[in-house]
Amino acid sequence: MDIVEELLKHNKLALSKAITAVENEYDNAVDIMTKIYxxxxxxxxxxxxxxxxxxxxxxxxxxxxxxxxxxxxxxxxxxxxxxxxxxxxxxxxxxxxxxxxxxxxxxxxxxxxxxxxxxxxxxxxxxxxxxxxxxxxxxxxxxxxxxxxxxxxxxxxxxxxxxxxxxxxxxxxxxxxxxxxxxxxxxxxxxxxxxxxxxxxxxxxxxxxxxxxxxxxxxxxxxxxxxxxxxxxxxxxxxxxxxxxxxNGKLAEIRKARTKSEVTAMLNDKVNRYIDSKVINTQEFDDQIMKMQNREIEPYSVVDDIVAKVLK
Ligand SMILES: Nc1nc2c(ncn2[C@@H]2O[C@H](COP(=O)(O)OP(=O)(O)OP(=O)(O)O)[C@@H](O)[C@H]2O)c(=O)[nH]1
Ligand SMILES: [Mg+2]
The missing domain is CATH 3.40.50.300 (P-loop containing nucleotide triphosphate hydrolases)
Known part of the structure; x- marks a missing residue:
């Protein structure tokens, strides 16, 4: 069944399956959330x-x-x-x-x-x-x-x-x-x-x-x-x-703040995961750490370089 289509038709089984997908981070979770938003x-x-x-x-x-x-x-x-x-x-x-x-x-x-x-x-x-x-x-x-x-x-x-x-x-x-x-x-x-x-x-x-x-x-x-x-x-x-x-217009206000903090959390999560896989868990990074240990290089410019590269 098409989970999203069924969910929007008030099918409780589809709702249940969609929550399970989100809870367990199944492959289709992001797709479901994108479509229902x-x-x-x-x-x-x-x-x-x-x-x-x-x-x-x-x-x-x-x-x-x-x-x-x-x-x-x-x-x-x-x-x-x-x-x-x-x-x-x-x-x-x-x-x-x-x-x-x-x-x-x-x-x-x-x-x-x-x-x-x-x-x-x-x-x-x-x-x-x-x-x-x-x-x-x-x-x-x-x-x-x-x-x-x-x-x-x-x-x-x-x-x-x-x-x-x-x-x-x-x-x-x-x-x-x-x-x-x-x-x-x-x-x-x-x-x-x-x-x-x-x-x-x-x-x-x-x-x-x-x-x-x-x-x-x-x-x-x-x-x-x-x-x-x-x-x-x-x-x-x-x-x-x-x-x-x-x-008092406060509902719109708190919902805006909530959207902002939710999206900020999503953004941070994504960036952190990206940095983990592309930077932290690499041989190059290990080598740089070693060089810092030996005081051959300093971390400040390394971090600036990495950020510049990641944001490019
Ligand atoms: N005397 C009395 N007992 C109550 C009242 N409301 C709930 N209880 C009892 O208090 C106990 C705990 O109730 P729950 O509804 O499970 O409490 P809870 O806050 O959801 O508990 P957790 O989810 O474990 O934190 C149960 O045995 C209820 O029957 C009440 O107004 N008076
Ligand atoms: Mg309870």
Missing amino acids: SHTGHAYVIGITGPPGAGKSTMTDKIAKEYSKRGFTVGIVAIDPTSPYSGGAILGDRIRMMDLTADEKIFVRSMATRGSLGGLSQKTGDAVKLMDAYGMDRIIVETVGVGQSEVDIVKTADTSMVVVIPGMGDDIQAIKAGILEIGDLFTINKADRDGTDKLNIEIEMMLELNPEHVGWRPPINRTIASKGIGIEAVVDSIEEHKKYLEE
Whole structure:
């Protein structure tokens, strides 16, 4: 089958095959991405991040169903964490999201991290574009928010939601450190637990001190995701943020910045690969290094010469 043609006709098997091609860097991956690009830019992308076990998958499941109820199609990209924090979470995600596959309007795809987070953010971006070209109205990217790379993945999103839970103790420091800046929305999940009010106040105080959010005050919602409580309000908040970004021209702005950083990453990647194969891994380069060791030549002009040659 022609994967691109079928994908554009809303064939889920084609979508699945296209994501597999991108994930595994098959030969046809670049061709697929090239052909679908002009069909992207319609979906609205929501990033959901937060500490391990916060209920992100449960929440994603419920949000997708709420969107489906409102008549939207939803694609989900779940980043399978292979970090030591979350042993067994992979199977858990699959099981919890299993009943979503019964919904025609929803498509779920897990992506393995396999320890290569750098490449993962590009692959996540490609998976999102494939779902976008397929015609998904909303795309949710779920990732565990523990490191910078995960934060990068969330940058694929138009609206980012940070899920936190009461009783994290000092872990709130971790949220302060990196994730706070990216939160357009905060959701306190497991609000059936003690410490919800205290956490709410803490987040409010942090937001107070954070000058990033001019014009948009990130709402703090409370949910019990496992029971589906509070989900409608979360979806309302997401849609309000979308409206805010659109009405202020900010959506176009952040999407332009995203395109720029994506293309910059692609460019750097390509140039680095080229230099690796044509320069670094050559006998000539080895010889030059040896001469530098012996102080027969100096590296500065060598680098200038190489750059001039490569750019020619
Ligand atoms: N008490 C309570 N438990 C919840 C709630 N929401 C989710 N859970 C439970 O919390 C556990 C973790 O939920 P997940 O949805 O897998 O959490 P996650 O953030 O996706 O986890 P990782 O992907 O492993 O980081 C599950 O056992 C859920 O049933 C809630 O609101 N209250
Ligand atoms: Mg999960």
